[in-house]
Amino acid sequence: MAVQTSEKPSARKRLVADRARRTSKADQVYTEIKEAILSGALAPGGAIDKLALCAKLGVSRFPVTAAINRLAFERLVVIEPQHGSFVAKIAANDVREWMMIRRALEAEIAAEAARGLPAETQREIERNLRYQQAAAEAGDVAGFYVLDVEFHKLIVDGMALRHAREILDGLRSHLERVRRIALSPPGRLPSAHAEHKRIFDAILSGNGADAAAAMRAHLDETTATFERIAVQNPENFIG
């Protein structure tokens, strides 16, 4: 089926940089499935039909298998040999542990940031905080969430912490599934914005302990929100 219309090999230019940019089919399938899991289109515990995916995406089983293996590695899917692949379920205990890890890491990073954050990053965070305020005042929950995620990423990226960034992204991808179940109440927005501002001010003041404490307080609030979601939607959780 899949009619491979191979284009002309025209340009013989050696673009080594393209190697990084190049996106394999396996990558595309990976992104596709991950998106579906995070958005909830594939429900926790649901089976993943490889052949249907092959047909839908017009690729062979190889890229699909590779993608699912990668997702299994980051614990978003569970592979049962000779049986099937399933979207991982969410345990309430896991949510607590993920948030504990986030708290430990981000508090440490906030303390580190207090010892010096690039000026460029500072400007970006200031802009982000202004947008947060606007979104909070408008009651734009979805918009605020995007800014919220960006705020946390800006600090990590500003400190050029590649590995911490990857770990936190992995945690967030799990937590994102929980958040999808129920958005925070609009009333939470102004306080979240205030907490973010407190973190940023502490970082600017150069007091690492204060910055860490502010980050801890903020993430403890977030954890409480997740707990509420779990309590109010027990059908989506195990344990």
Next chain:
Amino acid sequence: MAVQTSEKPSARKRLVADRARRTSKADQVYTEIKEAILSGALAPGGAIDKLALCAKLGVSRFPVTAAINRLAFERLVVIEPQHGSFVAKIAANDVREWMMIRRALEAEIAAEAARGLPAETQREIERNLRYQQAAAEAGDVAGFYVLDVEFHKLIVDGMALRHAREILDGLRSHLERVRRIALSPPGRLPSAHAEHKRIFDAILSGNGADAAAAMRAHLDETTATFERIAVQNPENFIG
């Protein structure tokens, strides 16, 4: 043809648990290569010859490709499409970041442990500390290292933190490569044992802040050791 004397179908017991125990060829290859990388048999920057591995392990390219993909996912190897697969190099900056993440996580866990560690775990740690003392007095660097790793794992496992355990194992696998380059000087052993004991005592005392501080102090010392290794063996590092 080949009369497969299928054993007695007797045992009809469905051992679902076996599914988890089952080890695929890809798993075996993965373990094999990872071991080679961590032990230094495959040097940083070195090329990985897939076909040689296929021949050596008597499998086709499929399990090897899957294994290398997994290793690339945890950043132990780098795949350059249409070019080759190489053992990841070690950057001095990465070592600092890995240790920062360890410090943040393990300090948090120590604080958590101070709020209550299972009695069984306490006994195991006490035993471990006695062995540490013996190894330190005997100047058994290699033996002490095994106990050192076990000490840190015991605390995490005692708190039943699966995800933190995985993250820390991943970090340790990277750091293990650095440590292989140069073992700690024997003179470090008694102080390391003393630091471990201080951590454990703080945990038992129930003071979370003390436990976290003790863990931080210990890991800062360890970081200093890594820094020395990097300075004394610049040829093994980039950046």
Next chain:
DNA sequence: GCGCCTGTGCTAGCATGCCAGACGCTAGAG
């Protein structure tokens, strides 16, 4: 009527063959 056994339809795991891209060497042109 009940339970074990076997057949059937699924799955993931694996082997293999082919393709396209990236290097490196060499030969030929300037």
Next chain:
DNA sequence: CTCTAGCGTCTGGCATGCTAGCACAGGCGC
């Protein structure tokens, strides 16, 4: 002598066919 174009060879990416193991259901013996 130098530079470049081209070809050979190596690599990873992908498609596809086959194997083995699990689950479930229906048939056979009891």
